[in-house]
Amino acid sequence: MNISGEHVLLMNICKKTTNGMFYCSDRTKTYCVFQCMFEQHDISYGTVYDDCKCNISQEYTESNLTLPSQCYSPSGTDCSWYQHCLERKYQCNGTENNFAVKFATKFCNLYSRSNQDFSQDGQKWMDAVRKCLQVSLVKTIRPYLHYSCKDVNRIAFDSHTQCYVYPDLHYPSISICNLGAADYFSVFWTIQSSKVMSIDSSRRTMKRMFETLKGCSKSFLKGMSFDGPIRLLKMKLKYSFPFGSRHQLVLDDNTILLNDFVDSIAAKLHWKENGVLWFLDLDINSTVTETYIDIYLTNRNVYDLNARNTTVPSNLNTTINEMKQITETRDIKGHIGGLSIMIISLQGCLDANCDTLLFDITSTASLKAFTFFFV
Incomplete structure (x- = not known):
């Protein structure tokens, strides 16, 4: 019913x-x-x-009822629903579990403000996802139910994959799997560049969105060539444990550590100031001492809808040449304390599987030339 x-x-x-x-x-x-x-x-x-x-x-x-009746039948077009309905009941704003309101509101407003930047298929998908994300949270505001902010956050996050793939069960063709690259990356990079969530929530959100796309049996990603506004680098890293100590790295800790590592490279090479956006995807075949990471780079002016009118120059070729240099020389150092990571090699990929390479560089520097310390 x-x-x-x-x-x-x-x-x-x-x-x-x-x-x-x-x-x-x-x-x-x-x-x-x-x-x-x-x-x-x-x-x-x-x-x-x-x-x-x-x-x-x-x-x-x-x-x-403690909430207006329209709260229980969201249309997806009213972006204030999260504030006037969900937040009114749970008051999670300002807590570490305010992801649901912040991310979903950002996603909703993105469509309202920039729907003309998407194709017709992209507009249908955005519209359906906005409604799906709200409807998935309706059960949390029923007067006979009471959740914690942490529970609301979990329910919202768990709904994302379903809402991305089949936001409207009456129209199965509306799916993230059927989006074109321009539509998908306009959403992805715009949200990725937004500072509306904690670092952890932001990384989890973008990881879920990207994993959903990769899980599609058919999507543009499988046939995409990374020689244009989006580049793909595969970096091989080796962990070492100073002073003879060893400790087990669990996947979540590993992901946090590697994101911090790439963010530090970005800071050294001034990616943000140079209009470059980045995203890290961790290889599932990582081990305790060695891993591969995929680093996606793009020009902010191309896909970030919040930056369409900015004049910040971006040159991905320069960025990649600088990455080649630090791979060859390991010319980057930081002191966050504890575990060291060494860059072993860097590949420039033309396809998602890195079957075709633009370059393949192996570091020739002494392992002692580079030490990056982590807590």
């Missing part, structure tokens, strides 16, 4: 309203919340669980 804006959270006699699909296990309890069963347990028949039941005197109507 779908709940409309005028009839929110109807709690009616289960047998009558659901045509026998639901019933109360205690037959003396007449009123049950069957919409809760759909949203909380993904069950469309059978006994209503205790967390979805109420007595006859406990039904909710529009007169005693």
Whole structure:
């Protein structure tokens, strides 16, 4: 059963309203919340669980709801929904778990402000995703449910893959898998360059969006040539443990460490000041002592919709030549303390699998020439 804006959270006699699909296990309890069963347990028949039941005197109507009725039927076009509905109930703004409001609001406003920059297919996808992200959070604002900010953050994050791939189940052709490169990267790089989330939330969000694209059986990425406004570098790194110490690196720690490493290179080479955006993708075949990372680079003026009118010059060829140089010489140092990382090689890739290379450079410097310390 779908709940409309005028009839929110109807709690009616289960047998009558659901045509026998639901019933109360205690037959003396007449009123049950069957919409809760759909949203909380993904069950469309059978006994209503205790967390979805109420007595006859406990039904909710529009007169005693704590939020406006339109909060329960978001259109996706009103970007203030997160502030006026979700934030009104949970007040997560200012906490470390405010990702849901900040990211989704940014995504929503991106479309409202820049829909003319996308193709018709891109506009349909953006519109459907905006609604999907809001609808996926409706269950958290039901008056009979109470979550923590951490729970709301998790529910929002977990909904992303489904909303990216199939934002509207009635139209399966609307999917991230069917987007063109221009549409996808305009969304990706615009959000990547935004400073509306914590570093950790931002990295997790962009990683999820990129992994979703890579998981498509058919997408532009598999046939894309990285010799234009987006370049792909594959870097081989080796870990070493000073003073004879060793410790196990778990994947999350590894990802954080490597992102910090690439960010430090970006700071040394002034990528941000030079209008260059970057994104790191960790190779799943990484080991405790060695790893490959893919570094995607682009000209901010091409894909970042927040920077279309900027005059910051960008030359990806210069950036890549500088990367070649630091690979050959390991001419970069920092002191964050603990673990050292050494650049072993750098490849310039023309395709997503790096089957065709523009260059392949192996460091000729002494391993002692480069030491990068991490906590």
